[in-house]
Amino acid sequence: MNILKSLTFEPALGWVAGGLLSGLLLLLAIALVIHGLRKGRDTDADRWALARRTAMVLILALMVLTPSTVSRTTNKAVNATDVFIAVDVTGSMAVKDAGYGAQDGISRLEAAKAAVRGLVDTYPDASFSALSFGASASVDLPLTPDVRAVDNWARGLATEPTSRSSGSSLDAPLDRLTLALKQTKDQHPNDRILLYLISDGEQTGRDERRSFSVLREGLDEAFILGTGSAKGGPVPLTSDVGGSGAGGWVTDPQTGQPGISAMDPDTLKAMADEMSGHYQALAKGVTVREGATASVSKRYRVTTVDQVRRHVTPLVWPLALVELVLILVEAGQWVRTSRRLL
Template sequence: MRAWTLHPSLGWIAGSIIAAIMLVLAIVGPILYHRTGSNTDTSRIAVVRRSLMAIVLAFMVLTPSQVQQVTNKAVSATDVYIAVDVTGSMAVQDAHYGSQETLTRLAAAQKAVNDIVATYPAASFAAIHFGTNATIDLPITPDARAVTNWADNLTTEPTSLSSGSSLDAPIDPLTIAMKERKDQHPNNRIVLYIISDGEQTSAQQRKSFSTLRAYLNTAFTVGVGSSQGGKVPVSDIGFNEQKQGGQWVIDPQTGQPGISKMDERELRNIADETSGTYLPTDSDHTVANGPAAKSSSRYQVQTTQSKHERITAVVWPLALLLLALLVWEMIDWIVSSRRLL
């Protein structure tokens, strides 16, 4: 359904003033011609033509426009934030991920990242690793390949530089990144995955993840490792593959190689703080066959429709009419000039 209206491109104040001047000129011309009578060389047709030109200009300034009802479709996307623990304990080889094969915890985390990316085919992703500190390695991007490449190249934190696992390290950078994203795209869904063995060895008390709830639609903590645990290999450069070293991190209290165990209780607590869900991974459970995959369809793509009016200026017919009158005026002037020679 289309309707006609006036929508001055110069605004109603300036447009109305100019249009009024044009209309006054269109009226004054014939009045002056009538008063002067035969004391002018101007013909009656020329006076009418020039009045028409003024009237056409007045309407052009007022900008006749068509109003059309338009329906817009907006796609509300999903933003998935993935935080992976890279502390030295993630090099422990006691994890299983969908099979009986024993992996390092980091290798299981890498498989989990690949499953997360496959679970949200229409999403954008941001990636962060955390240990002693936390760093956003990959700002929000729709490039899924970049996320999988990032995961494949993750390495554990060198044990020589570690000062204890701190699970709350990613809270601050995640809060800043999510708030900024929420401000820019308030309709987007934000999903958080925290992949860790849940081991907290820092002397400081862990901060709560509850501050992230203001920006999250849902969250998951993914546990990698086992409750039996394993020895932590010593590394000066970190591990990124399923391999063990000949030396182990020594427990200062016992003088024996320390045993790192997955802390499932801590991971469940973090899930509760974010109003999320804890996802265990083992020989039977993966991210791909867990509750996250079942619920992901709600967050992939949501299409919303909104109606608004679109105003389109239609001045070209008036412009053609004005051009024709101007050509007529020029021809009449040429003919009159030759008569005066």
């Protein structure tokens, strides 16, 4: 009874062509019946032959309509979240004018590290990829669900040595991010992709900053986290062996005095707007668990969704079997009639 309830017609040729062909076969069956009844005794075909041939045509008409059974299955689809984190490690990130949560007077990079640890807690079960950028950019951590690897990466972050610094270029990570986002989109088309870029917004490079709008297509959400203060502070010299405090400050070549680096919120907001994203300033009493991140993170969790799929199975073989039997009977009758006529 369940099979009968699930029976339907799904013409293999489509409803237009299949319906037209089936209609022509139905007209042929009616013509056979009318012809047989009109001829009566004037033909050698008895009523059994007429019924058999009519049944053959009607079965063909049904086969063209492709009787099928419909079944439904429920699949569980997992929607995963991939979080890309890009951290500015230029020399200005060593300035101690930043705050995060209960901390104050810490370096901008220390605030960035605390923000990374907060992001790991904010997105449980997500996968993370980490990138650092200064004079150049590098993907330090490919996409991984290992949160300990992300934490170890954050702990090991250090500002680039002053001797290698050639000015801050905020668009340094663009090429790396574009490639990484495209690869992720190709390999995991159903994943949600988020970007967090942490910087002080200082652009001191000679070239004009490129637009971040090229990343918009590959992202579901984008966040720019600003660290530092508008007042700013002197930039400490950084040694080649890592760490600040190598002795003295980075001097302004025009004045010969220690240069002052300040956070540029306008540039950071512009970067966020280019990606249709969100801007949030990190400061004392503020963490990534608040503001735009807090509301968005609830939507981008690993979720399981039930997807109902409809499966159509053609059920033509029983009709084909009956058709074959009728054809064999018709062929047998034809051979017997032919021998009798001889």
